[in-house]
């Protein structure tokens with residue numbers, strides 16, 4: 001009998017403990033009336049020193065074939081400039097360790113890019129790097145910036161992140177590794193420099 005009751009108490013504890021963890025935090029804060037308050041940054045672990053991480057990977061924009069990772073969802077107007085001004089493409093582009101698509105997949109670049117310049121090829125890119133590798137699995141980095149794809153090196157800001165990348169900031173530098181004109185497929189080297197806690 002003693003075993004049964006202590007077992008059920010233990011089960012109850014297990015069931016309730018996640019609720020305790022949340023209640024002290026976000027869901028049922030005691031003072032429901034406060035919509036906003038100032039919080040001690042230490043509570044979110046911001047006492048730690050920010051670290052700078054460098055990531056290097058290849059971004060595969062596959063527009064050809066039966067399984068494109070990049071699809072045009074808005075066609076530019078037929079009389080648009082040579083820069084396809086107005087075009088919008090959604091991407092779920094593989095990110096790999098090496099330049100070959102068959103090399104280790106470390107995540108996906110999910111988002112979109114759109115042609116935002118009339119006089120040159122200039123994209124606005126908005127994408128999340130959704131990592132699956134090691135401790136970064138489930139964490140994301142968000143990039144929003146301007147990409148003049150025919151420039152040798154382009155730079156775009158890292159404007160935030162989630163998981164291990166909460167409060168992230170930084171930038172990416174990107175260089176085209178290969179561009180195949182007859183298919184439109186591109187492999188681009190990304191170097192990301194990210195400050196995070």
Ligand SMILES: *[C@@H]1O[C@H](CO)[C@@H](O)[C@H](O)[C@H]1NC(C)=O
Pocket residue numbers: 077078079
């Ligand atoms: C070309 O653009 C103009 C506006 O600049 C528009 O009035 C016209 O209808 C367009 N023509 C075609 C064929 O899309």
Ligand SMILES: *[C@@H]1O[C@H](CO)[C@@H](O)[C@H](O)[C@H]1NC(C)=O
Pocket residue numbers: 132133134137138
């Ligand atoms: C990443 O996390 C997901 C969900 O927790 C899990 O299903 C998956 O196996 C993990 N992937 C890797 C490569 O560890």
